[in-house]
Amino acid sequence: xxxxxxxxxxxxxxxxxxxxxxxxxxxxxxxxxxxxxxxxxxxxxxxxxxxxxxxxxxxxxxxxxxxxxxxxxxxxxxxxxxxxxxxxxxxxxxxxxxxxxxxxxxxxxxxxxxxxxxxxxxxxxxxxxxxxxxxxxxxxxxxxxxxxxxxxxxxxxxxxxxxxxxxxxxxxxxxxxxxxxxxxxxxxxxxxxxxxxxxxxxxxxxxxxxxxxxxxxxxxxxxxxxxxxxxxxxxxxxxxxxxxxxxxxxxxxxxxxxxxxxxxxxxxxxxxxxxxxxxxxxxxxxxxxxxxxxxxxxxxxxxxxxxxxxxxxxxxxxxxxxxxxxxxxxxxxxxxxxxxxxxxxxxxxxxxxxxxxxxxxxxxxxxxxxxxxxxxxxxxxxx
Numbered sequence: 463x464x465x466x467x468x469x470x471x472x473x474x475x476x477x478x479x480x481x482x483x484x485x486x487x488x489x490x491x492x493x494x495x496x497x498x499x500x501x502x503x504x505x506x507x508x509x510x511x512x513x514x515x516x517x518x519x520x521x522x523x524x525x526x527x528x529x530x531x532x533x534x535x536x537x538x539x540x541x542x543x544x545x546x547x548x549x550x551x552x553x554x555x556x557x558x559x560x561x562x563x564x565x566x567x568x569x570x571x572x573x574x575x576x577x578x579x580x581x582x583x584x585x586x587x588x589x590x591x592x593x594x595x596x597x598x599x600x601x602x603x604x605x606x607x608x609x610x611x612x613x614x615x616x617x618x619x620x621x622x623x624x625x626x627x628x629x630x631x632x633x634x635x636x637x638x639x640x641x642x643x644x645x646x647x648x649x650x651x652x653x654x655x656x657x658x659x660x661x662x663x664x665x666x667x668x669x670x671x672x673x674x675x676x677x678x679x680x681x682x683x684x685x686x687x688x689x690x691x692x693x694x695x696x697x698x699x700x701x702x703x704x705x706x707x708x709x710x711x712x713x714x715x716x717x718x719x720x721x722x723x724x725x726x727x728x729x730x731x732x733x734x735x736x737x738x739x740x741x742x743x744x745x746x747x748x749x750x751x752x753x754x755x756x757x758x759x760x761x762x763x764x765x766x767x768x769x770x771x772x773x774x775x776x777x778x779x780x781x782x783x784x785x786x787x788x789x790x791x792x793x794x795x796x797x798x799x800x801x802x803x804x805x806x807x808x809x810x811x812x813x814x815x816x817x818x819x820x821x822x823x824x825x826x827x828x829x830x831x832x833x834x835x836x837x838x839x840x841x842x843x844x845x
Contacts, residue, residue, distance in 0.1 A: 486567025539727030
């Protein structure tokens with residue numbers, strides 16, 4: 463019997479749109495006119511040869527990204543003016559939607575809070591915008607590089623970047639965005655004032671300095687070759703290689719551990735800054751990296767004045783050195799000996815401090831992101 467006689471094909475019928483879909487639940491919506499993202503980039507560089515082997519380059523680099531995806535906002539939120547009504551918002555009143563909303567829903571009972579009835583969509587919980595690509599970023603940087611090509615057994619390069627990266631969210635989309643529009647996937651302190659989210663990006667490093675260099679010890683200088691951008695000696699003699707890096711600390715996101723305004727649709731609450739939140743460098747410790755006393759609890763029915771990223775984490779310092787010896791054993795055989803020290807100064811690279819205000823760990827650092835000093839020796843025989 464032909465296969466076509468054995469199968470029954472049934473057309474799929476789409477579910478029609480209905481305003482009653484998902485009553486009493488958290489739901490998604492979409493912005494139909496959201497445009498596609500695009501990037502604008504520009505730069506201007508000036509190079510100057512100072513001597514036969516020494517050159518200097520200074521550049522300005524900028525970029526602007528439009529329609530960046532940001533975590534979802536909750537559209538079902540009271541305004542700040544409504545929030546200011548205070549405790550009357552918590553009063554239980556008759557639920558005009560009783561019987562329409564499933565009884566299993568937190569807002570499906572005979573009574574409901576006054577705040578719920580004042581929300582734009584009182585028959586729903588959270589109403590989030592799916593794939594909300596309304597953000598933007600701005601990056602501006604001045605870059606400088608001084609490079610000495612090999613001369614008299616020495617090579618070095620110094621590079622410095624001073625920059626600023628600003629955005630409205632440093633995570634594009636929440637990992638829970640495909641499961642449920644719950645509070646963990648929403649970030650805005652106030653849906654109606656997205657400008658409150660615009661701050662230094664989580665990846666903003668205002669100052670980055672790096673140095674690399676090679677010094678051939680005078681005895682037995684030989685031929686050189688380039689490897690991974692660093693010069694090395696291939697026949698005879700010793701070479702000392704060094705790489706150093708210095709980076710500014712990156713911003714830390716601070717939120718209040720207890721959100722006293724969640725009943726009104728506010729998905730996070732930030733603390734109130736009451737003083738200088740930074741500490742002098744000599745007072746910063748893993749137990750208290752910034753001034754935790756500069757923050758205070760934002761009371762219910764109020765919005766905190768702390769920005770998204772009001773403090774910065776620890777800076778990063780690193781120095782790696784290597785002593786390298788290449789020995790020619792025969793016409794085709796070479797022996798390389800390397801003695802390498804990573805993190806020469808044994809400076810810990812601390813992780814970001816805790817940003818959850820109201821918890822005992824607030825302002826503390828409990829881990830590092832790199833290993834301590836490592837020393838290793840290696841022999842390599844090549845033909």
